[in-house]
Amino acid sequence: MRHGRDTAESTAGLVSGEAVHLEVRLARAGSRVPALLIDIVAQVMVFFLLVLLLVAFFGITRLGDAASSQASYIIALVLTTVGYPTLLLVLTRGRSLGKLAMGLRVVRDDGGPITLRQSLTRALVGATLEWPGLLLIVNWAVSLVVLTGSPRGKRLADVVAGTIVIHDRSPQGWGWVPTTPPPLARWASTLDLTGLDDELALAARHFLARSRGLSEPYRTRLGHALATEIATCVTPAPPPDTPGWAYLAGVIGERHRRASQRLARDRASHAMLWPELFAPVPAPAPVPVGSGTGDAAPFIPVQPNGPAADPRSLRPATPV
Numbered sequence: 469m470r471h472g473r474d475t476a477e478s479t480a481g482l483v484s485g486e487a488v489h490l491e492v493r494l495a496r497a498g499s500r501v502p503a504l505l506i507d508i509v510a511q512v513m514v515f516f517l518l519v520l521l522l523v524a525f526f527g528i529t530r531l532g533d534a535a536s537s538q539a540s541y542i543i544a545l546v547l548t549t550v551g552y553p554t555l556l557l558v559l560t561r562g563r564s565l566g567k568l569a570m571g572l573r574v575v576r577d578d579g580g581p582i583t584l585r586q587s588l589t590r591a592l593v594g595a596t597l598e599w600p601g602l603l604l605i606v607n608w609a610v611s612l613v614v615l616t617g618s619p620r621g622k623r624l625a626d627v628v629a630g631t632i633v634i635h636d637r638s639p640q641g642w643g644w645v646p647t648t649p650p651p652l653a654r655w656a657s658t659l660d661l662t663g664l665d666d667e668l669a670l671a672a673r674h675f676l677a678r679s680r681g682l683s684e685p686y687r688t689r690l691g692h693a694l695a696t697e698i699a700t701c702v703t704p705a706p707p708p709d710t711p712g713w714a715y716l717a718g719v720i721g722e723r724h725r726r727a728s729q730r731l732a733r734d735r736a737s738h739a740m741l742w743p744e745l746f747a748p749v750p751a752p753a754p755v756p757v758g759s760g761t762g763d764a765a766p767f768i769p770v771q772p773n774g775p776a777a778d779p780r781s782l783r784p785a786t787p788v
Contacts, residue, residue, distance in 0.1 A: 491734065492579060493635040495572045496621045497612070500633060506566030508599060511548050518544035549595040550588075557587040563636070573636040574626075582631055589629040597624050644677050648721035649714045655707055656722035663701030669723055672698060672716050679713075691716070 522540035556564050561581045562574035574582050574590070582590075601607030615623045620632050648656045672694050679687055695712045698719055699705065706715045 492575075494621045495570075495633040495635055497616050499570050499572060499635070500615065500621070500623075501612075503564070503566030503570040503572055504599070506569055507553070507564050510565045511552060514552055515544050515548040518547055549600065550591045553594070554584070554587045554591040557582060557590070558584050567633070567636075571636050572633050574631050574633050577630050577632060582629075586629045586631055590625040590631060593625040593628045594623075645673065645724045646676050646717040646721050648718045648725070652707070652710065652714060652718040655704070656718045658704060659719065659722055660703045661719070661723050661726070664698065664719070664723065668694075668697060668701075669720060673720050676713070676716055676720065 519540055522543060523537065526536040526540065553564060557574060560568070563572070567573060576582055576586065595601075597607055598611045599608070601611075611623050614627070615621060618627075622632060626632060675690060675694055679691065682690065691712050695715055698716065702719055706718070710718075
């Protein structure tokens with residue numbers, strides 16, 4: 469069940485101020501560190517640009533001396549480390565240049581857009597305790613430990629400001645998903661899929677997608693094993709004389725149909741609160757089994773009156 473744990477650790481359920489449950493993907497160190505490096509490069513460029521402008525200003529006004537030069541560096545440093553990130557997060561609703569490049573966004577702990585107060589808090593804490601920090605390497609090491617150890621991937625500034633960083637881009641498409649054969653549509657709508665876990669369903673989906681590339685007798689054996697295992701946790705039993713490939717396609721297709729409907733309902737309710745972040749994205753239409761795409765399932769009979777089939781009744785798998 470490694471896949472299930474990874475999914476739980478990469479997502480978070482938030483409850484908005486309107487008591488709506490939001491499911492978001494959390495950003496971890498793997499995407500936040502590159503975003504921070506991009507932001508550091510941008511801040512260094514802004515710093516030197518501000519220094520040049522301030523020095524030119526003091527020179528034009530004939531106020532240039534040692535004190536004005538030091539003031540130029542201090543003003544540029546404050547504007548770069550505090551003013552620039554605060555203003556940028558407010559104007560872009562939680563996205564700096566690095567976060568924009570990595571597809572990330574800063575939001576409140578309840579999933580709402582951050583305010584000026586939270587942006588300023590993040591900038592002040594970040595400038596003193598993280599980047600550039602008062603102790604440089606020590607600050608960076610502590611920040612990295614906090615980021616990697618936080619259940620929600622929070623750094624020090626997030627903890628103080630009450631914010632989190634999430635993935636802003638849409639997840640990868642569904643890929644190839646079998647459809648329920650039309651003769652099995654009514655039976656599939658009555659299936660109890662609560663006992664079918666993600667790992668077993670993914671194995672059946674991969675088998676259906678890659679079965680044409682498998683050789684006999686391994687294709688038949690693997691298909692029979694998957695159909696038998698799924699039949700022990702899914703009810704009711706398939707109609708009489710249902711071939712194994714159709715049984716697997718019916719179960720996986722129905723599971724995908726229900727998941728797509730739940731996702732569409734959730735994203736529609738989320739879009740009412742934040743249309744920019746939760747824009748409804750329709751799932752691509754799945755490709756029917758045997759539609760000529762080159763991914764076909766084998767023909768494996770499943771015993772109609774029970775979850776297990778007699779291995780002696782299996783016929784060689786043939787493309788459908």
